[in-house]
Amino acid sequence: MVSSEGSVLIVTEVDKNQEILPISLECVTAGKRLAEALGGGTVALIMGAGVGEAAKEMTHYGVDEVCLVDHPDLTAYQPELYVAAFLQVCERVNPRAILMGDTLTSIDMAPRVAFALNTGLVTDCVAVEVSDGEVSFVKPVYSSNVMAAYTFASEPYVVTLRSRAEEAAERQETADAGVTPVDVKLDAASVRTEVLQRVVEEDAGPKLTGADIIVSGGRGVGGPEGFEQLKELADLLHAAVGASRPPCDLGWAPPKSQVGQTGEKVAPSLYIAVGISGATQHIAGMQSSKKIVAINKDPKANIFKIADYGVIGRWEEVVPALREAVSEIRK
């Protein structure tokens, strides 16, 4: 039986190899700060089938307790069953706040959970702020032109945290927390959506969200061949390849590589914008990057206004030279 009543519940997600997602460890960092403000503890929740090892691993990240829901019907994410399991855990834990990563799974589940608990939800949260005992949650609105700080008029607070908004909690050798298995009752008849097939995209390169470095191309890159060159640079840097909207619309780059208002919102350590002019909608998706490099032949390009390092030059010349220079230091 879970005893940490009134705590912060941190939803832990794992990848297909049962490895804990970095975003979940970032949630731990925010969760601990939040728990301190609320005067309770932290409980990490892992749901799935055969996730016992991941639960054990989770005890090394400084949470007070790990809740494990291990059920054969929870093999892959399925909204009805996951929401049902989650609500049963909430009944037991009675959390004051629920933190999840802003992953596609959480985005699917969080609104239903929040509504079922009769409470509000802040999605895409980039900062959990505590001042004078008041907790507020900040998220970008209006194409990231405005930041909105929200407080809750209800509990639990339900929040999905944007990737890389916080540092990941560090692994400790000692494991202080225990693993508490929680039994849930699931009704297979409640399932109204059935997964017929899972299609894994062939492109095995690093994905945009969560990538440490992103090399991104715009209309200036000129065509699919240009993107192949960017891919080579990205491979050297172990980076993901992104794009502004025009290359995606023109089919030079896959739609899922689009960074911006109507694409992914990213915050890598380093964002290299190649041949990107810097339209507002693109900037909305990448301005939280720690460092921005812009490579563009037009010195008046908007992107230079926000770049930490602006390289004025033709990308056709700069990118190969950059590849050389990077290979040189990697030797």
Add this chain to the structure above:
Amino acid sequence: MDILVCMKQVPDTETKIVINPEGTGIVTDGIKYVMNPYDEFAVEEALKIKEKMGGTVTIVSMGPQRATEAIRTALAMGADKGVHLCDDAFEGADSYSTAKALAAAIKPLSYDIILGGKQAVDHDNAQVYAALAELLDISHVSIVTQLDVAEDGKSAVAQREVEGGAREVIEVSLPAFIACQKGLNEPRYASLPGIMKAKKKPIDVIDLAKSGLSADEVGEKGAKLKIRKFFLPPEREAGKILEGEPEELATQLVKLLREEAKAI
């Protein structure tokens, strides 16, 4: 098929947004409003389903008087009628009280499928559709890039994006809420005859009394989230500009990224 589309009118993403002096919202004067771009995919998909299976397309929208324009746009694209939740009491809603009001407007309607954008680009909450599905006790499929409704109209097969760069093919029993993502289709433009016809199509205006809800349940009063403040994001300043020969530039940049930025 009775097809519903949830649609929101939002500021054009090109519009300059100014925060009001109280820091509680934005200055609405001079803003150009458009149909939420993701909702355009929903309207288009609804029209395609209607073309294939027959039926009616009803646009459901909550917003002030001006939202009529966006509803008319959808009607001009080919939708049949509109339902407009319009009352001062609905103002200042969060996703929670928005979903409540939409559900109240939708419950009396007959529907086989509900479509909407995966998020509105003003507050980017991406939560109303799933909350609405919870309230209506129907399923939802999020971030859909392909949709095929079965011939009997009882189920649909949808492709959705999932974590880890994969896609899922999902069979969902109807009615369900389908949250539309870019890539689903190419929204049509309203034709001139379409615009003319739209003027005569009915829009049912639902105020607070007609919604059957109390003032405490909707708008700002019914919201679970309170705006503490709106503020401008920290401005990024332009940094170093590098010029010269490509090799020089590359060496200089790598040095800066390594030693100054510690980014590679």
